[in-house]
Amino acid sequence: MPALSRLALVPVPLGNDGPELPASHLGKALTVKGRLETSGIVHIYGTVNGQITADRLVIGAGSFVEGDIIANDVRIGGRFTGRIYARHVTLDGSADITGRIFHHTVTVAKGARFDGRMPWRPLNFFERLEHLREAQ
């Protein structure tokens, strides 16, 4: 029963208002060392080493990401090491993850590999995180 009431609280993915910003696409051959910040959508198919802040993040199959992720909606199909702070997390069957996933709701596909912990957090935890984002 508590699980149902929890679901009711989940915001619609892409909670940001206003016109949708063009998505960033980091291709297979691209390597980024450093921080990525956007209020829009990011698709990663290459390698990223560093912190990522986005509204919606897609880490495609075959990619490798290392670092922390702060986002509203995260979908992972590649290799990831680090921490995820996201309201909604989706792990595809090709995902290979080491670390922690701080989430409100999570979806894990059959075949996904995950080594670590998945702590559940209330929605206001992620709101506070957005304030932390600037301080970091």
Place this chain on the structure above:
Amino acid sequence: MSMFTRNDKSFDANGTGTASARDKTEAPVAPIVETKRTQPPAPQTYEVATPQTRVVSVISKALKITGQLESTEDIQVDGEVDGDVRGVSVKIGSNAKVKGTVYGDTVELAGTIDGKIEAKKVVLTSTAHMSGDVVHQDIRIESGAYIDGHCRPEYGKAANKNTHAAAKPAATVSTTVSTAAVRDKTGPVAEFGTRV
């Protein structure tokens, strides 16, 4: 059933008797085919949202990157990069800002660079704002472009042999192979991150 009869009447009203007859026979088949087609790609639309034609990587206008970007393919920057960019064909869009060095075979600038360009072929369009040196082999500057710095035709020459390693030697054109061979004799090619 009532819908079909209504449609038939409207077709008749238009006066295309043969067309309505054809529609009658094909109409029940067509929707089935369509649903079959639309069902499989539906889950993919989430992942492949950006239509990619030529440009491989896009840093959109909302994205800010603090750090280095390296690619063995093309890069289009429309956002903000605080750090170096390395690619084969690098395009800096009109609202983009780059603080750092941009390396590539071809660099097309329509935005702002505060740093340096090192590329075989450089194009500064009319909206370009370049603060810093341009090391090139071939340059085109359109009317309206702003440059504050030196333009030196020294790309691939001895002075910057280490920075020339932007693209892997195998990917370079045959004319540069000779210089690459010289580099191999003189010593190991510097890694991406190293600077002179």
